[in-house]
Amino acid sequence: MAGVTDFRQAAREVSNWGRWGADDELGTLNFITEEKVAQGASLVKHGKVFPLGVDFGSSGPQGAFGFRHNPIHVMTVDGGDSSTLAHYGPNWARNPTAKQMGGYLVDNLFRFNDDMIIMPLQAATQWDALSHVYYDDLLYNGIPAGSVTSLGAYHLGIEKVDGKGITSRGVLLDVVRHRGAEVFLEHGNPITPEELDDVVRAQNVTVGRGDIVLIRTGWWTRFLQTGNKTELYSGLDWRCAHWLHDNDIAAVASDNLQVEDPVSGVDGVFLPFHLLAIRDMGLMLGEYWDLAALADDCAADGVYEFQLIAPPLRFVGAVGSPVNPIAIK
Ligand code: UVW
Numbered sequence: 001m002a003g004v005t006d007f008r009q010a011a012r013e014v015s016n017w018g019r020w021g022a023d024d025e026l027g028t029l030n031f032i033t034e035e036k037v038a039q040g041a042s043l044v045k046h047g048k049v050f051p052l053g054v055d056f057g058s059s060g061p062q063g064a065f066g067f068r069h070n071p072i073h074v075m076t077v078d079g080g081d082s083s084t085l086a087h088y089g090p091n092w093a094r095n096p097t098a099k100q101m102g103g104y105l106v107d108n109l110f111r112f113n114d115d116m117i118i119m120p121l122q123a124a125t126q127w128d129a130l131s132h133v134y135y136d137d138l139l140y141n142g143i144p145a146g147s148v149t150s151l152g153a154y155h156l157g158i159e160k161v162d163g164k165g166i167t168s169r170g171v172l173l174d175v176v177r178h179r180g181a182e183v184f185l186e187h188g189n190p191i192t193p194e195e196l197d198d199v200v201r202a203q204n205v206t207v208g209r210g211d212i213v214l215i216r217t218g219w220w221t222r223f224l225q226t227g228n229k230t231e232l233y234s235g236l237d238w239r240c241a242h243w244l245h246d247n248d249i250a251a252v253a254s255d256n257l258q259v260e261d262p263v264s265g266v267d268g269v270f271l272p273f274h275l276l277a278i279r280d281m282g283l284m285l286g287e288y289w290d291l292a293a294l295a296d297d298c299a300a301d302g303v304y305e306f307q308l309i310a311p312p313l314r315f316v317g318a319v320g321s322p323v324n325p326i327a328i329k
Contacts, residue, residue, distance in 0.1 A: 001265065001266070001267050002238075002265060002266045002267065003266065003267045003268065004266070004267070004268050004269060006266065007238075007266045007269050007272055007275075007276075010238075010239070010241065010242065010276060011275075011276055011280045013245070014241050014242060014245040014276055014280055014281050015280045015281070016028065016140075016141075016245075016280070016281050016282050017140070017141050017142055017280070017282075018141070022141070022142075024141055024282070025130065025140075025141070025143075025155060025156050025160045026160070026161060026164065026282070027130055027140055027141075027281065027282020027283055027284070028248070028249065028250050028251065028281060028282055028283040028284075029161055029164045029166065029250055029251065029282075029284070031209050031210035031248050031249075031250045032164055032165070032166070032167075032168045032210045032250050033210060036168050036169060036209075036210035036250075037165065037167055037168060039169050040167060040168045040169040040170070040306075040307040040308060041307050043169060043305055043306050043307050043328075043329065044306075044307050044328045044329065045329060046329055047328070048297065048328065048329045049326055049328050050293055050294040050297065050306075050326060050327040050328070050329075051290075051324060051325075051326050052125070052214075052289045052290055052291060052294065052310075052324075052325040052326065053124075053125040053289070053290065053322075053323065053324030053325060054124050054125050054220065054288055054289075054290050055124070056071045056117070056119070056123060056124045056125075056322065057070065057071060057073065058070050058071070058072075058073070059227075060123055060124050061124065061223055061229050061257060061288060062120070062123055062124075062229065063229035063230065064229050064230045064257065067120075068120045068122060068123065069119070069120065069123070070119070070123060071117050071118070071119035071123050071124070072117070072118040072119065073115060073116075073117055074115060074116050074117075074118065075113065075114070075115045076114045076115055076116055077101070077112060077113055077114040077115075078113050079111070079113065081101070082105055082111045082112070085098055085101045085102045085105055086102060086105035086106045086108075087102075087106075088102065089101050089102015089103065089105065089106070090102040090103055090106050121158075121315065121318055121319070121320045121321055121322060122287070122320050123322070124288050124322065125286075125287075125288045125289055125290070125322060125323055125324065125325070126286065126287055126288060126320050126321060126322055126323060127158065127166075127251075127253075127284050127285070127286050127310070127312045127320060127321050127323050128274075128278060128284055128285040128286075128287065128319070128320050129153070129156060129157060129158040129160075129284065129318065129319045129321070130156040130160075130278055130279075130282055130284065131147075131148050131153035131155065131156035131157060131158075131319045132274075132278055132285075132319045132320055133271065133274045133275055133278050133279060134275070134278075134279050135269075135275055135279065138279070139155065139156055139279060140156060140278065140279055140280070140281075140282040141282065143155045143156060148319065149317075151317065152316060152317020152318065153317045153318070154317070157315075157316060157317040157318055157319070158312045158313075158314070158315055158318045158319065158320060158321040159314040159315065159316050159317070159318070161284070161312065162311070162312075162314055165310075165311055166212070166251065166284075166309075166310050166311055166312070167307065167308060167309045167310070167311075168210055168211060168212050168250055168251075168308055169210065169211050169212070169305060169306075169307070169308070170211070170212045170213075170214060170305065170306050170307065170308030170327055171205055171206075171207050171211050171213050171214065171304055171305050172214045172216060172291060172294055172295060172298050172306075172327075173196060173199045173203070173207075173213060173214065173215050173216065173304075174199070174203070174216045174291075174295045174298065174299065174304070175191055175195065175199055175215060175216060175217060176216050176217065176218040176295070177216075177295065177299055178195075178198065178199045178202055178203075181218060183218050183221055183222050183225065184217060184218030184219050184221060184222040184233055185217045185218055185219075185233055185234035185235075186233070186234065187231075187232035187233055187234060187262070188234065188263075189234045190234050190235065190236065190237035190261035190263065190265065191215065191217075191234060191236050191237060191240065192237050192239065192240070193237070193239055193240050193242060196240060196243050197243075203298075203302075203304045204302065204304075205304040205305055207247050207249065208247060208248065209247070209248035209250075210248065210250050211247075211249055211250060212249070212250050212251045212252070212253065212308050212310070213249050213251075213252045213253075214252075214253050214254070214289065214291055214294075214308075214327075215235075215236060215252065215253070215254040215255075215259065216254070216255055216291040216292075216295050217233050217234060217235055217254055217255055217256050218233075218255065218292075219231070219233045219254075219255050219256035219257070220255040220256070220288065220289075220290050220291070220292065221255070221292050232262050233256050233262070234261055235254065235256055235258060235259055235260045235261040235262065236252075236254070236259055236260045236261060236273055237260075237261055237265055237273075238260065238261075238264070238265045238266055238272040238273040238276065239265070240260075240273065241273055241276035241277055241280075241281065244277065244281070244283060245281055249283065250283075251283060251284045251285070251286065252277070252283065252285060252286070253285065253286025253287070253289045253310075253325070254285075254286070254287065254289065254291075255288070255289050255290060255291045255292075256288070257287055257288060258271065258274070258287060259273065259274075259277075259285045259286075260272075260273035260274060261273075286310065286323070286325070289325060294306075294327050297329065301329075303329060306327045306328060306329045307327070307328045307329075308325060308326075308327050308328075309325065309326050309328070310323050310325035310326075311323065
């Protein structure tokens with residue numbers, strides 16, 4: 001098994017620190033040029049739309065980590081309130097909110113509902129921002145980890161990527177079909193860089209600078225069948241960081257909870273691929289993307305490239321964001 005020395009060597013090899021300047025906060029999204037955006041748009045041939053986001057709700061995938069929970073959805077105004085508050089609200093002197101609402105509703109046709117969500121930004125389909133993980137007290141591009149404060153990330157917050165869309169040419173690598181797996185990649189067989197090359201060849205597609213690569217492991221499909229939030233799977237081996245680096249990939253997303261294989265592959269380093277991708281390469285990770293319908297279509301027409309549009313929400317200083325990506329063919 002590799003150790004910390006091997007990990008540090010790999011980190012030097014894939015590092016993009018300084019590549020786009022000392023102040024860069026975009027990382028590999030810099031590979032997405034105007035030409036790349038136009039190339040992605042040119043792949044829309046039929047108007048077929050594939051939403052890749054999963055449901056945000058109480059049946060979500062959280063439960064594996066005690067520090068994350070599924071979204072809590074609370075109605076702050078609902079239909080019951082409307083009729084009751086129209087009656088009592090106007091005279092409710094010691095409840096100014098009820099009095100205000102009652103004022104809107106009494107002797108008026110207007111009715112409304114409001115709600116709010118309480119959730120970790122990592123609860124379901126998401127992007128990891130470049131401020132999400134780090135080691136040696138440094139974030140991407142040598143930015144001090146202390147710049148992520150209790151009030152949010154001063155540097156590398158998710159809102160910093162807004163100018164990039166995020167949109168580009170998307171490429172699906174369907175490792176599930178490539179392995180002939182029935183539903184998902186069962187635990188114990190990480191995806192290697194060599195296998196990614198094999199899948200690219202077998203699918204007769206290319207990958208290159210500025211692409212956003214989607215890796216299908218089938219985990220989400222399995223989760224929908226079983227509801228098992230902690231079921232282990234096979235994901236990217238940590239050495240795939242080199243593959244993404246060598247191909248100048250802009251971002252990578254998968255249908256599981258961590259993109260990478262749950263077995264580290266590096267003694268003494270938890271989630272080594274996360275650290276190399278986000279902290280050393282400046283490459284964002286997308287998690288819990290539902291790739292099943294897109295994969296079926298790609299298998300049917302043999303076309304594994306498409307326009308991908310996946311803008312994060314502009315939460316200022318956040319280290320990640322929910323997203324509802326769409327692929328269009
Ligand atoms: C961590 O790396 C802690 O989380 P995620 O898998 O959401 O990126």
